[in-house]
Amino acid sequence: MMHECSLPTINPQVVCREEFDGWAILFDPDSGKAFGINPVAVRIWKNLDGKTKKEDILQELKSSFSEVPENIESDFVDFVRDLVEKGFAGYEV
Amino acid sequence: MPAVMSTPRSMELEITGKCNLRCRYCSHFDSPGDVGIDLPAEEWLKFFEELNRCAVIRVCFSGGEPFCREDLRELIEGAVRNRMRYRILTNGTLISEEIAEFLASTKRCESIQVSIDGSSEEINDSFRGRGTFKKAMRGIEFLKSYGLPVTVRVTIHKKNLEDLENIAKLLLDDLQLPSFSTNSASYMGLCRTNPEEIQLTAKEQTRAMETLLILDKKYKDRIMAMAGPLAEAKIWSEMEESRCMNLPSKNYGGHLTGCGCVRRELAVRSDGIIVPCTILSHIELGRINRDDLRTIWRHHPALRSLRDRTNISLQDYEFCKGCAYIEYCTGSCPAMAYNLIGQVNHPSPDSCLRRFLEEGGRLPEIPS
Numbered sequence A: 001m002m003h004e005c006s007l008p009t010i011n012p013q014v015v016c017r018e019e020f021d022g023w024a025i026l027f028d029p030d031s032g033k034a035f036g037i038n039p040v041a042v043r044i045w046k047n048l049d050g051k052t053k054k055e056d057i058l059q060e061l062k063s064s065f066s067e068v069p070e071n072i073e074s075d076f077v078d079f080v081r082d083l084v085e086k087g088f089a090g091y092e093v
Numbered sequence B: 001m002p003a004v005m006s007t008p009r010s011m012e013l014e015i016t017g018k019c020n021l022r023c024r025y026c027s028h029f030d031s032p033g034d035v036g037i038d039l040p041a042e043e044w045l046k047f048f049e050e051l052n053r054c055a056v057i058r059v060c061f062s063g064g065e066p067f068c069r070e071d072l073r074e075l076i077e078g079a080v081r082n083r084m085r086y087r088i089l090t091n092g093t094l095i096s097e098e099i100a101e102f103l104a105s106t107k108r109c110e111s112i113q114v115s116i117d118g119s120s121e122e123i124n125d126s127f128r129g130r131g132t133f134k135k136a137m138r139g140i141e142f143l144k145s146y147g148l149p150v151t152v153r154v155t156i157h158k159k160n161l162e163d164l165e166n167i168a169k170l171l172l173d174d175l176q177l178p179s180f181s182t183n184s185a186s187y188m189g190l191c192r193t194n195p196e197e198i199q200l201t202a203k204e205q206t207r208a209m210e211t212l213l214i215l216d217k218k219y220k221d222r223i224m225a226m227a228g229p230l231a232e233a234k235i236w237s238e239m240e241e242s243r244c245m246n247l248p249s250k251n252y253g254g255h256l257t258g259c260g261c262v263r264r265e266l267a268v269r270s271d272g273i274i275v276p277c278t279i280l281s282h283i284e285l286g287r288i289n290r291d292d293l294r295t296i297w298r299h300h301p302a303l304r305s306l307r308d309r310t311n312i313s314l315q316d317y318e319f320c321k322g323c324a325y326i327e328y329c330t331g332s333c334p335a336m337a338y339n340l341i342g343q344v345n346h347p348s349p350d351s352c353l354r355r356f357l358e359e360g361g362r363l364p365e366i367p368s
């Protein structure tokens, strides 16, 4: 479950490889698993630093990308949940 | 053509030029990569930090023989610390139980490729040296017992041509390896001294292709090949089929598009010189810890020129004039072309279907 008020931080072992046209792969060297993310997700990833707030990230996305979908907030929540489930991001205890 | 990545995804590192063996067809010794200098561990460890910053995700430790380095553990730990996974290319003869235990403990080993060229001591050792079969097999057993991802590379030559079935049985049935890969002894390094004793003639290559296609079917894709008879049997048969049926070209045929490596990876010689690939070691792009890797990757003129080979039409070559396969041919590996005729921007005569047929080779039937 995603915590209500805080965002997870990225797992520092995971490598974010920006390959072509702003797209990237997230690579977990321990498991060897990788998954591709689009430029919007790359921007989210870079902001999961334990300091930046969700509202600020959403605001940045809206101002930086011309075609941000209307349901960006729910996409954001899904993406972050997915990262946590894969072990690519987590909450500090 | 596929785009060029923003940084190399992987790097092959010749961490040593030393080897405990002298295989008769070794591509390292007596090649431009045989520079006789090994860098101290600190230099490699510092470079791994740059690889981390460049988001390189994999290194391949090769040589020479990587296990000749007594500080190999330190290097592997450095790669792990810098968020990378690793592969090792080895002759397998120096692998002890202790080494296997250490490799397993890192949990980052993607593959260890051991060279085995025969199903018996007699055949394997004929070109690799006395005692190598037993030692390499013992190395494989240690690696397997620690659950490491072992694979084998079989280099095909005159003396193991009739042993391929036994080799497949040994590796896939008896040792139960998931797969093995094949290539053939090429005109590089030490092989150039006595190529006629080592390399396959067109007729022998035909025989190798037939056998490997049957084994490929029997073992259902557990035999891999990026080059050599099995790869050529498949590529050339497809070219012939396309030509007969007048199909449109696939794989960007008709141009020098055979090498995609320069769009995703680089290599470093044992003296720290960055090169496009271990078999294009004469093209010096810079030095580790002195020149910026990202800048080399994006802007080095020699690298750009290698990537731009894809714009060169095979029609431009006298060598290809009038060839019926021109539309379907990619010219194959630039390093092989360089080794054979001293030119990188040329189709490789070694992978030329027309030449193979003119020399008495025949395309085998692909078993249905």
Ligand code: SF4
Pocket: B019, B020, B021, B022, B023, B025, B026, B027, B028, B029, B063, B064, B065, B090, B091
């Ligand atoms: S082929 Fe490999 S094992 Fe044989 S001499 Fe060369 S580096 Fe050593």
Ligand code: SF4
Pocket: B314, B319, B320, B321, B323, B324, B325, B326, B327, B329, B330, B331, B347, B348, B351, B352, B353, B354, B355
């Ligand atoms: S002559 Fe050889 S290299 Fe040239 S197009 Fe024909 S098959 Fe390819």
